[in-house]
Structures are given as structure tokens and as C-alpha cells.
Amino acid sequence: MRNSRMARMVAGVVLSAWLVLLPTVLAAQDVGEDMADACSEAKQDAETHVSKVGWLAIGCLTMPIGVGIALIVRPNPPAERLVGKSPEYVEAYTRCYASAGKGIQLTWSTLGCASGVLFWAGTVVMISAASGSCADAICTGPDFSGCNDMIGCFNEGLGCYNGGSSCLDQGAGCANPDIGCTQ
Numbered sequence: 437m438r439n440s441r442m443a444r445m446v447a448g449v450v451l452s453a454w455l456v457l458l459p460t461v462l463a464a465q466d467v468g469e470d471m472a473d474a475c476s477e478a479k480q481d482a483e484t485h486v487s488k489v490g491w492l493a494i495g496c497l498t499m500p501i502g503v504g505i506a507l508i509v510r511p512n513p514p515a516e517r518l519v520g521k522s523p524e525y526v527e528a529y530t531r532c533y534a535s536a537g538k539g540i541q542l543t544w545s546t547l548g549c550a551s552g553v554l555f556w557a558g559t560v561v562m563i564s565a566a567s568g569s570c571a572d573a574i575c576t577g578p579d580f581s582g583c584n585d586m587i588g589c590f591n592e593g594l595g596c597y598n599g600g601s602s603c604l605d606q607g608a609g610c611a612n613p614d615i616g617c618t619q
Contacts, residue, residue, distance in 0.1 A: 471528040474521075478513065478532035486511050486540045495548020496555070506545035511537030 495502040513533040518526050 470525055474525045474528040475532035478529045479536040481514065481517060482511065482533050482536035482540060485514060486537045488540065488544045491541050491544035492548040495545035496552040499549045499552045502545045503549050506541035509541065510534050
């Protein structure tokens with residue numbers, strides 16, 4: 437009799453604890469789902485609202501400085517998405533929006549920076565190639581006099597190329613490399 441009374445008492449305590457804790461567990465589960473929803477919605481909103489083209493332009497125009505700006509600037513979520521939400525939801529949404537938004541900013545400013553670097557490097561190469569006219573660069577004798585001033589230039593008119601230590605026969609109008617390029 438004592439054992440059955442003890443068993444009923446233990447069962448009653450367990451049942452009471454379960455009834456008391458069940459709403460708390462269910463509420464915590466709902467809060468967890470709300471936080472997951474908040475994060476999911478924040479990522480979608482960041483994808484929609486953070487300007488990819490704007491950050492591409494910032495990166496392209498300011499190059500590494502734009503990438504630094506993207507690391508410093510914290511994107512703010514749209515306020516209308518937070519009206520009437522719990523403080524926990526607002527905190528989770530804001531954190532996830534900032535994280536997703538910063539990732540977008542960093543990605544697109546880095547792409548812009550790379551584009552800007554490639555553009556300016558190509559521009560410099562094209563300008564230097566156009567300004568380095570080799571029309572007057574010919575080797576005039578067996579001692580290669582006149583070649584040292586235009587090392588690495590290609591004389592487009594003659595097809596002669598001064599490789600630095602000798603004139604290479606690259607086309608019509610070039611004499612034997614042993615005696616130098618002549619007109």
C-alpha cells in the first residue's frame with residue numbers, strides 16, 4: 437500500500453510539473469519559430485532593399501575605399517517591417533538584416549572595386565601604348581647605336597623590333613640582325 441501511494445504521489449508530481457512546464461515549452465517553441473521567421477524575412481528584405489548597383493558604383497569609383505565604406509556602413513532595416521513586433525522579433529530582424537545587408541554591400545563594392553581596377557589598368561596600358569610611338573626607333577649601325585633609347589619598341593613602319601641587345605628581323609625592310617636594322 438505504501439508503494440502504490442508513493443507511485444501515485446510521484447505520478448501526480450510529474451503530471452503537475454508537465455502541465456506547468458508545457459505552456460512554457462510551447463511558448464519557447466513559438467518564439468524560436470518567430471525568430472527564424474524574423475531572420476528569413478530580414479534576409480529577403482535586405483536582398484530587396486540594399487542597392488546592389490549603388491554599391492557596385494561606389495566600389496568602382498572609389499575602389500578600395502568603397503570596400504572599406506561597405507564594411508563600416510550598417511544597413512538599416514525598413515521601419516514599417518518592425519511596427520507592432522515584439523522586442524525579440526525586432527532584435528532578431530535587425531541583426532539578420534544588418535548581417536545580410538553588409539554581405540551584399542561587401543560583395544557588390546568588391547566587384548565594383550575589381551571592375552574599377554581593371555578599367556583603370558586597361559586605360560593606362562592603352563594610353564602608354566599609344567603615346568610610345570616607335571616611328572623613329574631604328575638601329576642605324578652594326579654597333580646598334582640609337583637602339584638603347586627605344587629598348588623594347590616595335591617600329592611599325594619597318595617591322596623591326598629592338599629586343600634590347602640586338603635588332604630582331606621581324607619583317608620586310610629589316611636587315612640582318614648581326615649588322616642592325618636599317619631603313
